[in-house]
Every structure is written in C-alpha cells, then in structure tokens.
Amino acid sequence: MNMKNATFEEMKGEYPEILYKYRTWEDPFHKRVITHRALFYSAPTRFDDPKDCKSMVRYDLLTQQEKIKWIEFKLRQDEPGKSRNYYRSRSRELFKTSVLSNDKKTIEFQENTFKEYDTRTGVLCLTGNPNNDEMWEKYSDNARGFCIGYDPQVLFNHLGGGGKVEYVDELPKIMPEPIHSRDLQMIYQLFYKEKKWSFEEEYRTHTFRPRAMSNEDRTIIVPPEAFKVLILGKEMSEELKDDLKNNIPKELRGIKIIEK
Numbered sequence: 001m002n003m004k005n006a007t008f009e010e011m012k013g014e015y016p017e018i019l020y021k022y023r024t025w026e027d028p029f030h031k032r033v034i035t036h037r038a039l040f041y042s043a044p045t046r047f048d049d050p051k052d053c054k055s056m057v058r059y060d061l062l063t064q065q066e067k068i069k070w071i072e073f074k075l076r077q078d079e080p081g082k083s084r085n086y087y088r089s090r091s092r093e094l095f096k097t098s099v100l101s102n103d104k105k106t107i108e109f110q111e112n113t114f115k116e117y118d119t120r121t122g123v124l125c126l127t128g129n130p131n132n133d134e135m136w137e138k139y140s141d142n143a144r145g146f147c148i149g150y151d152p153q154v155l156f157n158h159l160g161g162g163g164k165v166e167y168v169d170e171l172p173k174i175m176p177e178p179i180h181s182r183d184l185q186m187i188y189q190l191f192y193k194e195k196k197w198s199f200e201e202e203y204r205t206h207t208f209r210p211r212a213m214s215n216e217d218r219t220i221i222v223p224p225e226a227f228k229v230l231i232l233g234k235e236m237s238e239e240l241k242d243d244l245k246n247n248i249p250k251e252l253r254g255i256k257i258i259e260k
Contacts, residue, residue: 015128015152015153015156015162015164015203016128016152017151017152018128018130018149018150018151018152018228018229019126019127019128019149019150019152019155019203020126020127020128020129020130020147020148020149020150020231021033021039021125021126021127021147021148021150022127022135022136022138022139022140022145022146022147023139023140023145023146023147023148024139024140024141024144024145024146025145025146025236025240025243025244026141026144026145026240030145031247033148034146034148034230034244034247034248034249034252035247035249036221037221037222037223037224037227037249037251037252038219038220038221038222039124039219039220039222040122040124040215040218040219040220041122041123041124041206041207041213041217041218041219041220042122042123042124042125042218043118043119043121043122043123043213043218044117044118044121044123044189044190045118047123049193049194049197051171051193051194052193052197053121053123053189053190054114055171055172055173055174055188055189055192056110056111056113056114056174057110057113057114057174057175057176057180057185058110058173058174058175058176059100059106059109059110059113059176060103060106060107060110061173061175062100062175062176064095066179067095067098067100067101068091068092068095069091069178070100070176070177070178071091071094071095071098071100072087072088072090072091073177073178075087075090075091075094117189119212119213120208120209120210120211120212120213121190121206121207121208121213122206122207122208122209122213122217122218123190123204123205123206124159124162124204124205124206124220125200125202125203125204126150126162126202126203126204126205127200127201127202127203128201128203129201130147130149130229130231132199132200132201134199134200135147135199135200136233136234140233141233142235143233143234143235143236143260144233144235144236144237144240145233145236146230146231146232146233146236146244147230147231147233148227148229148230148231149227149228149229149230149231150222150226150227150228151225151226151227151228152203154223154225154226155205155222155226156205158222158223158226159205159207159220160205160207161205162203162204162205162206163191163203163204163205164191164202164203164204165191165192165193165200165202165203165204166191166192166193167192167193167194167195167197167198168192168193168194168195169194169195170194171188171192171193171194172188172192174188174189186206186208190204190206191204224251224252227252227255228255228256229255229256229257229258230248230255230256230257230258231257231258231259231260232244232257232258232259232260233260234260241259245257
C-alpha cells in the first residue's frame with residue numbers, strides 16, 4: 001500500500017507500534033519537543049541531504065507536444081466547458097508565447113515553481129528504530145541526547161496521515177501534469193530517498209499550504225496522549241539527564257523513561 005495521505009485506520013499494519021524522533025537536549029530548539037510538546041514541519045531545503053525532497057518537476061524534459069498538452073490541461077481547468085477543437089487550437093497558440101517555448105525560461109519557471117513548493121511545504125521525519133547507532137550519532141549528538149517515542153495512531157490522526165519512505169537506487173524523475181498527477185508528484189518528492197539513507201528507516205508526514213509558511217505555521221503541538229516513551233542516550237551526562245527530567249511538563253510526567 002502506498003497511501004501517503006491515508007488515515008491511520010487505512011494504513012493499519014503499515015506503522016510500527018511507536019515512531020521516534022532523535023534530539024539533543026543542549027539545543028534549545030530540540031528541547032521544545034519535551035517542554036512545549038512541539039514538533040516542526042521542515043522546509044525541504046533545510047534537509048542535510050542535498051537531494052532529499054529537492055527533486056523539481058521537470059518541465060525541461062517535456063517534448064514540444066507534451067508542453068502543448070500541459071498548456072491544454074491547464075486551459076481545461078481555467079476555462080471549462082469549451083469544445084475540444086478550442087482547447088487544441090488555443091493551447092497551440094498559447095505555446096508560442098509561453099515560457100515553455102524557450103529553454104532558458106523553462107528552467108527559470110521550474111526553479112521558481114520549486115521555490116514556491118519549498119516555502120509552502122512542511123515535512124516531519126520520524127523513524128521506527130530507537131536502537132540505531134547511526135541515528136544516535138547523527139541526530140542525537142553521538143548519543144548524548146535523547147529519543148522521544150510517539151503513538152503513531154494518535155500522532156497521525158492528529159496530523160492527518162503519513163507514510164513510509166521508499167529507498168531506491170535512483171530518484172524518480174518527476175513530470176508535470178497530466179503525465180504525473182499532483183499526488184504522484186508529491187509522493188515522488190517527499191517519500192523517495194536514495195538507498196544510502198535506508199539506515200534511517202524513516203516515516204513521514206507533511207503539510208502543504210496555499211501560501212508561504214511561517215515558523216509558527218510549521219510548528220505542531222503534539223497531544224500529551226501521543227507521548228509513549230523517553231529514551232536517554234547512553235552518553236548523556238547525569239547533569240543533562242536531571243535537567244531534562246526537571247523540565248518535563250506536568251502533563252507528560254507519567255511518560256516511561258528508559259536510560260540506555
């Protein structure tokens with residue numbers, strides 16, 4: 001099943017019992033996952049991986065006939081109810097002055113389209129494995145941080161669904177509508193990564209807004225019942241452990257704490 005916007009019930013069996021986020025207590029921003037129950041929808045360009053979520057919709061790979069078909073597709077949306085001959089002749093006419101008729105302008109158009117996508121898209125990354133040494137090293141300050149575990153049913157019902165990342169040898173090329181639908185474009189952009197990142201065992205949820213997102217828009221306040229477990233890294237100092245425990249808000253005081 002490959003349903004990236006599905007509800008938890010529709011995706012039952014696709015998720016592990018708990019999904020995790022690796023964090024470091026010495027980063028004030030990371031602390032907020034505990035102190036404020038806050039998670040963050042990242043913009044695609046904030047990811048370390050230079051390819052992750054950064055695949056553009058490839059207008060530059062379209063043939064001239066496919067570019068005309070794309071214009072016709074948009075024309076049918078903007079001007080419904082016209083004749084078939086109207087759409088065909090009008091799309092050919094519009095192509096002559098379209099940005100798609102010029103290679104340089106086509107590249108500029110797809111780059112600007114990506115920039116808009118980046119400001120309007122937010123991605124939340126989680127993992128199914130709390131015992132991954134590479135994750136502790138990369139995302140939790142060499143195990144000097146912590147790992148928080150969430151109930152995926154509560155979390156994804158609250159956020160509107162999510163899905164598992166697919167790891168592939170080569171990222172798919174993303175084509176404009178109607179070759180690839182908007183849903184398929186989104187799946188290819190957000191849920192496909194190169195195999196070298198498969199150690200992350202990642203699950204994701206995302207949001208998309210009709211306007212550029214502020215940091216406030218990107219902030220998620222997680223309901224207390226979603227919190228299942230707090231794992232303290234094996235290299236975390238006693239001082240940091242005590243500080244973390246003392247800053248757990250009262251609504252999370254019953255969370256299970258494991259010291260590695």
